[in-house]
Amino acid sequence: MLKYQVTRNPNPRSAAERAAILAAPGFGKFFTDHMVAIGWDKDAGWHDAQVRPYGPLSLDPAASVLHYGQEIFEGIKAYRHADGSIWTFRPEANGARLQRSARRLALPELPVEEFTESLRQLIAVDADWVPGEPETSLYFRPFMIATEAFLGVRAAQQAGYYVIGSPVGAYFAKGVAPVSIWLSEDYARAAKGGTGAAKCGGNYAASLLPQQEAYANGCSQVLFLDPVEGKYLEELGGMNVFLVYRDGRIVTPELSGSILEGITRSSILQLARDRGLQVEERKVSIDEWKQGVASGEIAEIFACGTAAVIAPIGELKGKGGFSIGDINAPAGEVTMAIRKELTDIQYGRLPDRHGWLHKLSD
Numbered sequence: 330m331l332k333y334q335v336t337r338n339p340n341p342r343s344a345a346e347r348a349a350i351l352a353a354p355g356f357g358k359f360f361t362d363h364m365v366a367i368g369w370d371k372d373a374g375w376h377d378a379q380v381r382p383y384g385p386l387s388l389d390p391a392a393s394v395l396h397y398g399q400e401i402f403e404g405i406k407a408y409r410h411a412d413g414s415i416w417t418f419r420p421e422a423n424g425a426r427l428q429r430s431a432r433r434l435a436l437p438e439l440p441v442e443e444f445t446e447s448l449r450q451l452i453a454v455d456a457d458w459v460p461g462e463p464e465t466s467l468y469f470r471p472f473m474i475a476t477e478a479f480l481g482v483r484a485a486q487q488a489g490y491y492v493i494g495s496p497v498g499a500y501f502a503k504g505v506a507p508v509s510i511w512l513s514e515d516y517a518r519a520a521k522g523g524t525g526a527a528k529c530g531g532n533y534a535a536s537l538l539p540q541q542e543a544y545a546n547g548c549s550q551v552l553f554l555d556p557v558e559g560k561y562l563e564e565l566g567g568m569n570v571f572l573v574y575r576d577g578r579i580v581t582p583e584l585s586g587s588i589l590e591g592i593t594r595s596s597i598l599q600l601a602r603d604r605g606l607q608v609e610e611r612k613v614s615i616d617e618w619k620q621g622v623a624s625g626e627i628a629e630i631f632a633c634g635t636a637a638v639i640a641p642i643g644e645l646k647g648k649g650g651f652s653i654g655d656i657n658a659p660a661g662e663v664t665m666a667i668r669k670e671l672t673d674i675q676y677g678r679l680p681d682r683h684g685w686l687h688k689l690s691d
């Protein structure tokens with residue numbers, strides 16, 4: 330394991346400032362007093378692990394991440410339990426995914442145990458930044474960038490791995506409410522053979538223009554279709570999608586090579602199986618969605634990811650003014666039951682029967 334050098338922030342936020350932030354943190358706006366940084370180069374491998382004051386990175390303007398986008402990231406939370414202890418959820422799955430993303434982006438693979446340790450190191454100095462109100466958490470943003478100062482086009486021989494932490498409030502401040510989503514027919518988020526299955530900034534860059542189109546049409550998220558035929562559901566810009574049938578089946582698009590394999594998605598598949606629901610991972614066409622909602626055969630649709638956990642989808646809108654679903658209908662029962670079960674496990678209110686929780690601090 331890497332040995333960390335810990336440098337305390339000489340000017341941390343005061344307890345009063347921190348309390349004011351934690352009372353209304355929003356999402357991704359505020360950051361803790363410290364960060365983790367680990368260096369890598371081709372010869373020395375991983376080295377120089379640090380916990381240091383949160384602050385700007387110093388990058389050479391020729392650093393390849395700035396030119397060729399060699400970057401990957403993760404998203405994972407720390408949850409405070411009723412007894413004050415701090416836990417995270419399936420970190421070995423996020424660590425393994427960071428390794429898969431690294432392979433695809435030709436970045437170095439951080440050992441999974443070092444990934445989990447990097448989260449623990451941040452909590453060791455910033456535990457007070459983990460809020461305790463219901464549905465709040467500390468969101469970790471681990472990321473890796475190519476830092477080599479070289480404009481030649483090849484995998485960088487120098488990289489940096491960092492973890493920052495951001496306290497986040499309840500995603501649905503006024504209670505879970507269905508969202509409207511926009512069907513993107515002009516743009517795909519990922520290509521066949523591309524980087525869709527890797528968690529990389531480039532996929533998000535490609536999703537921002539369609540995301541603007543969604544906002545302009547009163548929707549909060551974009552639904553992308555497969556990049557080859559433009560016919561089958563893939564996912565939203567940053568969340569996977571599920572359909573619940575009236576007959577009790579629960580269906581999600583199968584991993585296609587361009588879908589990001591969510592850890593929330595995989596946890597929901599497990600909880601649905603545990604409930605005795607029939608689970609299907611297969612191709613789902615957009616026509617199946619439209620016809621199923623119109624006929625009532627599809628009873629509930631939801632999106633899922635670490636940030637929102639589960640967001641019910643009330644309505645799908647798209648080009649030509651079509652709209653399907655009822656945004657005023659309440660969130661579905663299966664959707665809400667699975668959401669409650671998953672968050673109850675994360676916050677320690679239900680037994681952790683799958684061994685998903687990992688303690689970061691007493």
Ligand SMILES: *Cc1c(COP(=O)(O)O)cnc(C)c1O
Nearest residue numbers: 567568569589591592593634635
């Ligand atoms: C992170 C992400 C998800 C959700 O993954 P979780 O592990 O459940 O948070 C889904 N789609 C994309 C494109 C993502 O980047």
